[in-house]
Amino acid sequence: MKILVPIKRVNDYNVKVRPNQSNTDVDLSNVKMAVNPFCEIAIEEAIRIKESGNADEVVVVTVGDEKHQEQLRTALALGADRAIHVKTENPLQPLDVAKVLVKVFEKELPELVLMGKQGIDGDHNQTGQMLAAMLGLPQATFASKVELQSGIVEVTREIDGGLETLKAELPAIVTTDLRLNEPRYASLPNIMKAKRKPIDELDLGALAVSLENRVELVAVESPAERQEGVKVESVDELVDKLKNEAKVIE
Amino acid sequence: MLTENIWCLKMTKELNDIAAHFNKDQFTTDKAKLEKYGCDWYKGITPNAAAIIFPETEKDVLKLFKLCNQHGIRLVISGGRTGLSGGATASHQEIVLSTERLNKVHWVDNSNQIICQAGVVTDIAKALASSKNRLLPIEFSSTSASTIGGNIATNAAGAKFIKYGATKKHVVGLKIIMVDGTILNLTNRNEKDATGPDLMELFFGSEGVMGLIFEATLRTYELPEFRESILVKTNDLSEIHSVINEERNLISAVEFMDDNCLQLLEKESDYQYEVLIEFESSNQDVVDQALERIAAKDFDVSLLNARQLNEFWSARENLPVILADEGANKLDLCVPLNKIDLFLKKIRDYDTKNSIYNFGHLGDGNVHVNILLDESGALAEQIYLLLQDFDGSPSAEHGIGKRKTKLLKKFTNYRDKLNLLKQLKNSVDPTNILGPKVFFED
Incomplete structure (x- = not known):
């Protein structure tokens, strides 16, 4: 069985991002980049499925410029078998990414697509769902547990007030939530070895996908600065401040 | 023992006079406050403070020093109380000078420096630097409570020492109030400065026995990308x-x-x-x-x-x-x-x-x-x-305080240093008003 794991390159989540000077986008120049944390969970899950003997091959794929190979190499270091880089200089919106993934799916014919539920940059939470719709395949989103049975994937999702369990016939699209697993540490020697592994390159133009930007980014602004809070020593002081300074109680 | 009893009696008589010189909310003998402000994080010494005073200005400090000189009352200077050596613990009916309200801080644009009063909480200074895209590399567990004055007085180090050194590396200027009322402005703004010994060193790691570090100018660094x-x-x-x-x-x-x-x-x-x-x-x-x-x-x-x-x-x-x-x-x-x-x-x-x-x-x-x-x-x-x-040191970054005085005496290789420190201390604070029993057993 083959698992396809689409991954995204995003800013490292410890980096505090700021709008650029013209407020047209987030300033990513000289910002440390990393594999999107939800995608890292998808990679980990795929490798665990392979290690348990339920899959033979884990293939990772990403769409973007040359630098995206860094994230593919991280996935190879973690244990993915093969990496596909769909090359484009222009960042794509979720619908276009899903269209590209349809082509990759048709080429690779995996039994399972495991991917992060959303990127921590755009927070779109769309690509997995759109991919499933376009392929006409079952989808199970926000997985907190994934179990494979013959021809079927059983997915547990955390919903308000409890857990929901879904069964889907393979092939299927599963998107991963935060508590599915804790990704392993990437061993440094493996990272170095991964630098020398070949990556399959596909040119976006050759995939014959019709791209269209349907969403226009109008402006990016920092949130208004908040006034610093104060600590109070006692309940009386709190009540006094709420009454006389904040004037929210009488 | 006799002298200590007399000391306590005398204290109760003089306290009212000191209280009268400060605003009501700047002076307290409230039991809970005495316990809270009377000691640092080291709980091996029982706090026994006579009163807590919260100076808000240079004038307040000068007034307090003058009164202490008049009455022969001893003082313990206290910042964020995160020390682990009892250096800020009042164990013998001292008055605690809390720097809590000496908390003014401002940024100097052209030099990328921060001017902090002693009681500025480390994380506040760090956040100010970071809002200007600069780094103040003081990193240890208690920076959310420790103060800049305390960091300097203990020359606090921490996780980033290997690259950035201890707190003193970041200090380019100090304003010190000496116990006799002298105000010293010491600076070290040049890379090279051969105008005699760097006397700011007298206050780095001095644990509140040489004078009050009232204000410090700190350098900041480029953020590593x-x-x-x-x-x-x-x-x-x-x-x-x-x-x-x-x-x-x-x-x-x-x-x-x-x-x-x-x-x-x-x-x-x-x-x-x-x-x-x-x-x-x-x-x-x-x-x-x-x-x-x-x-x-x-x-x-x-x-x-x-x-x-x-x-x-x-x-x-x-x-x-x-x-x-x-x-x-x-x-x-x-x-x-x-x-x-x-x-x-x-x-x-x-x-x-x-x-x-x-x-x-x-x-x-x-x-x-x-x-x-x-x-x-x-x-x-x-x-x-x-x-x-x-060839080790019995205190890497927490200081000596009142906790390690006996221990330090056993380290013969520190004997000359302690003797010289004692002489210096006597010359700037002859009646031992500041930080009694810190470094030395008396």
Whole structure:
């Protein structure tokens, strides 16, 4: 069985991002980049499925410029078998990414697509769902547990007030939530070895996908600065401040 | 004993006079406040303060010093009270001078410097620097409460010492109020300055006995753009030394924990030590090359992602707190880097009850030895005295305070330093008003 794991390159989540000077986008120049944390969970899950003997091959794929190979190499270091880089200089919106993934799916014919539920940059939470719709395949989103049975994937999702369990016939699209697993540490020697592994390159133009930007980014602004809070020593002081300074109680 | 009784009696008579010179909310003898402000994080000395005073201005400090001189009343200067040596503990009916309200801070644009009054909380100063895209590299567990004045008075170090040095490295100017009312403005704004000894040194690590650090000017640094952290698991810390020596220019922190600490944090490990090494540079390639060199060594080593890194640091910062809650006797010591491994092996031999927890800043040989179940303090004493055979220091970054005076006296190699310090102290504070019983037993 083959698992396809689409991954995204995003800013490292410890980096505090700021709008650029013209407020047209987030300033990513000289910002440390990393594999999107939800995608890292998808990679980990795929490798665990392979290690348990339920899959033979884990293939990772990403769409973007040359630098995206860094994230593919991280996935190879973690244990993915093969990496596909769909090359484009222009960042794509979720619908276009899903269209590209349809082509990759048709080429690779995996039994399972495991991917992060959303990127921590755009927070779109769309690509997995759109991919499933376009392929006409079952989808199970926000997985907190994934179990494979013959021809079927059983997915547990955390919903308000409890857990929901879904069964889907393979092939299927599963998107991963935060508590599915804790990704392993990437061993440094493996990272170095991964630098020398070949990556399959596909040119976006050759995939014959019709791209269209349907969403226009109008402006990016920092949130208004908040006034610093104060600590109070006692309940009386709190009540006094709420009454006389904040004037929210009488 | 007799003299101390007289001292207490006299205090009660003079307190009213001092109180009368301050606003009502600046002076307190409230029991809960006396306990809170009367001691630092070291709980081995019972707090016994006569009163707490909160000066708000230079004038307040001068007034207080004058009154103390008049009445012969002793003072303990207290900041964020996060010290671990009882340096800010009032144990003999001293008045506590809390710097809490000396909390003005401002940014100097053209020099990228911060001017802080003594009571500015470290994290506030750090946040100010970071809002200007600059770095104030003071990093340790208690920066959310510790104060700039306290950091200077203890010359606090911490995780980033290996790259940025201790607090004194960041100080370019000090405003000191001496106990006789003199105000000193000491600066060191030039890279080279051969105008005699650097007398700011008299106040770095002076633990409140030489004068009040009223205000400090601190330099800030460029934010490092690229940072990577690796985790090495090993049974032999000497393996790490070669990495530290080879990559010293790029390393900004080396933190280690032993297996007992890991167990306390509920982390599984097949090795005796876990060591985090952090690399910083403005050039990603330089960091990558260092990682390649390390990958070529025969280590069990991983590169940490953002989440794993946050987990490591939050565990590392929780560790001292968990150990404090367990009632650990916390030892702070330093051993030359090449002797650390042997030193730790030796103290493991002493540890028959498996009650020693070691962690610390490996880059500079600073080990925090934490001992549980050592009520008599015998094991602690044994470990401290062992330091003499290893050319070690009985206080790496927590100071001497009132806690380690007896111990320090046993270290003959510090005798000359202590004698000179005593002479200097006598010359600036002849009646021993500031920080009695700190450094010296009297």
